[in-house]
Amino acid sequence: MLETDMLRLLDVVARTGSFTAAAVELNYTQSAVSRRIASLEAEAGGPLFERLPRGVRLTPAGHVLHRHARDVLKRLDRAGEELAAIRHGTGGRLRVGAFASANAVLVPNALRDFRAVRPGVEVTLVEGLSGELMDGVREAAIDIAVVSDYFSDVALGDETEITPLMEDELLVALPADHPLAGGDVVDLRDLRDESWIAGAPPDGATTLGEACARAGFAPRVDVRIGEWTGKLGYVAAGLGVTMVPAMAVPAVRGDLALRRLGQFAPRRTVYAALPRPALASARALLGFLQHGQDGLFTGD
Template structure:
């Protein structure tokens, strides 16, 4: 198949109409250009240029090959620009993964700043559980992931760089008219008789179950709702209480009361994960923005 440098030479000779002019432009000898064109014509199966008393012009075959050469060279030029933009973090696409509550406040705030800083970089967002996001990162399907060590720990593998972002304390969400809503901090033991709203199946190891065990009781779970936004609707209706990650607190509806649980509060760690050796500059930029927007 035709080599790129031969197509470049074909284009220059076609535009200058002269082997001599092409040789000057490329800092080659006229004989070297002539030999390379002869080799290209042999590869093409026939003459590409008509030799004139002064200069050359394309044959019909030459015009056909020149048209395709221009298209190929233009596509290669655009590919080079796109690759340069990806490698410098000023273009291309960044694929971001995050678990659900990270998408409540932290990730949107960072992505807004990222869009302002890198407007030419497209962003694709994938939401999922932390384990699945780490697997997707390992397969090269996403470029950066915001993950947590809950519920089953975090196994990044050898090819992931895991950067701590924050310790996320869980708060209790109460109906606004709940007697304990007036307290600045609630002792978890004072909630032992409450109906809890939980998302995990019965018998699962959860942060709620572990925290209540430390407090000396087993929580009564009457309603099971998977998404935390749904849980808050049931709390607002006065049907129970639930745990809410502090990182999502700014997005919690105003008719609820969020209270700290003191020393008995469950906590989880939140991280950003990137490929260890092939992280994109755009992913590094987003990482810095995520760290800047972690609540103090």
């Protein structure tokens, strides 16, 4: 097996045409260069250089090996550059996960600013529930994830780093002509007779059910839609009301009325989850996520 330093020596001798010049460039003795080249020739099965009165030149076999050596060395140099870029967070791949409403404004804005300063990083996106995303972080399938503690349990462990990003309040979305759309705050108890547009799955504890239980009633759910953007279409059509994360307010269609729910408003904490150790590029994106949430409505 040819070693990398032997291939580099071959390249320098071929380029300089001299054992002496190669020894000076590589800080070897001339005898050390001669011994190494002789060892390389023994491994190659024949002479690689013609010894001339002044210097050396490649044999046909030497030309073949030198050509392949240069290809290998170029590839290794490129690999070193790419590894350095990953270490410094300026290159490589960054796998980003987020739950659906985080992808409405928070994550896109952070990625826009991130790409402006680190265009060499290849970003891939994964959308899913917080529990699924946390699994991806722990299994090294995701490099940074935006997750919530409200809709699913966030499992913590020594191998995962959790950074709080924001407290997110849920609002109620009403048709623009709804009788309660005129005020700034809607008492959730005043919505007990409404038809609710809720998310999937249809059974088990839900954000809506828990909030309404605190207000003293069970919601009547006539339509279930998996994505929060789909719920808004049903609200705009006058088919019911729904809850909307405050962090997604800038992306909500303009023909709806968004109102706070006061004392019964559900809240959740939004986190960034990173594996330990984290990529430099993931830490850079974390900084943009932390600054990006400043411009969002958080219910405060």
